[in-house]
Amino acid sequence: MKKIIAIFIVSCILFSCSEDNDDNLIAPLPQAAITFNFTHNWDGTTINNNNLQTETVINAHGEVMSMTRLRYLISRFELTNENGQTYRFNGYKFTDLSDETTYNFSPENNNIPIGTYTLKFIWGFNETDNIDGAYTDLNSASWNWPAMLGGGYHFMQFDGMYNVNTTAMPYNFHNGTARVSMDVFEQNFAEIVLETPITIINNASIEVKMNIAEFFKNPNTWDLNVLDTPLMPNYDAQKMMQENVLTVFSIGNITQ
Incomplete structure (x- = not known):
């Protein structure tokens, strides 16, 4: 009789433990594939x-401008949810406004749990990634930043003419590593x-909007009559670009 009672008690304990384990199981959240769509x-x-x-x-300074070329690079995309969990995406995005096929970015590891997130990325390359000559596709795109200015790669090439309503003059609004002095350089990327x-809630395309006008007005109102070309070796100009890019991007429509 005692043996039967002992078996019954053990069975009850095992059943109870099994029930507890089932109750504590949390089903994983559905996954969603993400694409970033840049508009300008x-x-x-x-x-x-x-x-x-x-x-x-x-x-913002009043110069009438035309545009002939606008190319830029961003990297290290991250989405962070409300619990502080961060999902990092591989790769970088090189955009050429003359080529609409470069407007979208679909990272290889682009599945994340459904939820609410905020977006962060790097304007250009950070110090770890900005390795001179390391990226074959960027090399072939003539995207290299001169070694005498710190090497690595451009963050942006923006060219055109200003004062086109009077006496047109060229501008070359190029951004990258900032040269402090001979052989002394400062990383110039920005965290957006x-x-x-x-x-x-489902597979989604996230629109990221670039307002190009912000490069010339916030917080530094840009006078192209003073800062037009060459700007690449101009430390102050490079730091002003770094400050102005912080207000260039915003979130647009989420399509899913």
């Missing part, structure tokens, strides 16, 4: 491959943090 505007006027070289704009919540 000048204070609300769409700029793309169709009108890049024909649109005339006015910057976009606080707008991004709620993901």
